[in-house]
Every structure is written in C-alpha cells, then in structure tokens.
Amino acid sequence: MRQPYYAVIFSSERTDEDNEYAEMAQQMVELAKQQPGFLGIESARDASGFGITVSYWDSLEAIQQWKANAAHKVAQERGKKEWYRRFSLRICQVERESFFEA
Amino acid sequence: MRQPYYAVIFSSERTDEDNEYAEMAQQMVELAKQQPGFLGIESARDASGFGITVSYWDSLEAIQQWKANAAHKVAQERGKKEWYRRFSLRICQVERESFFEA
Numbered sequence: 001m002r003q004p005y006y007a008v009i010f011s012s013e014r015t016d017e018d019n020e021y022a023e024m025a026q027q028m029v030e031l032a033k034q035q036p037g038f039l040g041i042e043s044a045r046d047a048s049g050f051g052i053t054v055s056y057w058d059s060l061e062a063i064q065q066w067k068a069n070a071a072h073k074v075a076q077e078r079g080k081k082e083w084y085r086r087f088s089l090r091i092c093q094v095e096r097e098s099f100f101e102a
Numbered sequence: 103m104r105q106p107y108y109a110v111i112f113s114s115e116r117t118d119e120d121n122e123y124a125e126m127a128q129q130m131v132e133l134a135k136q137q138p139g140f141l142g143i144e145s146a147r148d149a150s151g152f153g154i155t156v157s158y159w160d161s162l163e164a165i166q167q168w169k170a171n172a173a174h175k176v177a178q179e180r181g182k183k184e185w186y187r188r189f190s191l192r193i194c195q196v197e198r199e200s201f202f203e204a
Contacts, residue, residue: 007194009109009156011144015204042113044146044154052146052154054111060197086203092109092194095162101188102117 005039005094006057012087014049019082028075035069037062056094063091107141107196108159114189116151121184130177137171139164158196165193 014021032038037058045051057063066072079087116123134140139160147153159165168174181189 044148046146050146089200090196091198092196094192094194096193098191
C-alpha cells in the first residue's frame with residue numbers, strides 16, 4: 001500500500017448475546033469494502049470472545065465518512081447495546097510496514 | 103494513555119507446527135512487559151490460525167529496542183522458520199482513541 005495511510009484498531013469483548021451478530025458483522029465488512037478510501041480489513045476473535053479488527057484507510061476523511069455511514073451508525077448503536085461488553089477504538093497513522101511469507 | 107504513542111500491529115497466519123509455540127509466545131509477552139517504554143499488549147487468534155497482536159509503546163526507540171532484544175530475536179527467527187506461514191508488521195502512531203464499557 002502507498003504510505004502514509006491509516007489503521008483503525010478495534011478491540012472488543014463480546015457479550016454472550018447473539019442477535020444476528022455474525023450476519024451484521026459480515027454486512028459491515030461488505031459495506032466497508034465499498035467505501036471510498038477503503039484499503040483492507042483483517043479480523044481475529046478467540047474462543048473467549050476477545051477480538052481485534054483492523055481496517056485500513058487512505059485518509060482520516062475516509063475514516064470519518066465510514067464512521068458517519070447511516071447503516072454503520074445503526075450497527076454501532078446495536079454494538080453498544082447488545083454485542084460488546086467493552087471496546088477500544090484507535091485511529092493510527094501507519095509509518096512503517098514489513099511482510100513475511102514462508 | 104498519554105498521546106502520542108505507538109502501536110505495533112502484528113497479523114499472522116500460523117503453520118500447523120506446535121514446537122512450543124504457546125510457551126514461547128507467553129515468554130515473549132512477559133519479556134515485552136519488562137521492556138522500557140512498554141504500554142500494553144492485546145492479542146486474538148481465531149480457530150483458523152489467523153491472529154492479530156497489537157503492542158503499544160511510548161516511542162519508536164522503545165519499539166526498536168524491543169525488536170533488537172536478544173531473546174526476542176531468537177523468537178523472531180524461529181517464527182519465520184517454524185511458526186508462521188506469513189505475517190505483516192506495521193508500526194503506527196496512535197492519533198486518537200476512544201473507549202466504551204457497558
């Protein structure tokens with residue numbers, strides 16, 4: 001990817017509620033991919049319910065627009081009410097990157 | 103945490119090899135916590151073997167010193183030979199953060 005670009009680190013602990021969480025999470029990934037400035041996304045959640053999702057964006061404006069997306073705002077509200085015990089959200093500028101493949 | 107600070111995003115896909123991976127990973131977390139400038143670490147790996155670990159540091163110098171730590175270098179080498187199919191490493195400056203707790 002061209003530099004500089006931005007990473008949004010979303011770390012979260014799930015509740016035990018289901019309420020279509022998996023469907024909504026997948027919908028949000030699909031929607032994010034269609035946003036201007038979207039560069040990529042990766043996600044892992046362990047068996048305890050703790051997960052980290054990192055999305056990558058080409059500008060702070062793109063992140064702001066995604067945050068303000070109407071369908072995403074509905075998901076954010078449901079997240080606070082139903083799906084997450086706690087989360088942290090960090091917006092970062094990527095300064096260096098390296099890759100390894102065996 | 104005081105700002106600005108730095109995040110190291112380590113995304114990896116594990117091999118099927120065990121070779122004391124869990125023990126080494128735990129040792130590296132304990133060792134990282136003792137390093138100057140260490141602020142925190144969080145990690146999630148899903149059942150497919152894909153994982154994201156994010157560590158937080160108060161300066162680029164602290165990250166550089168941790169990268170150069172002798173025991174960590176041994177772990178890095180074993181990681182490339184035994185434990186990871188591929189990984190990416192990104193060093194980022196955290197610009198904004200927010201937290202939610204239900």
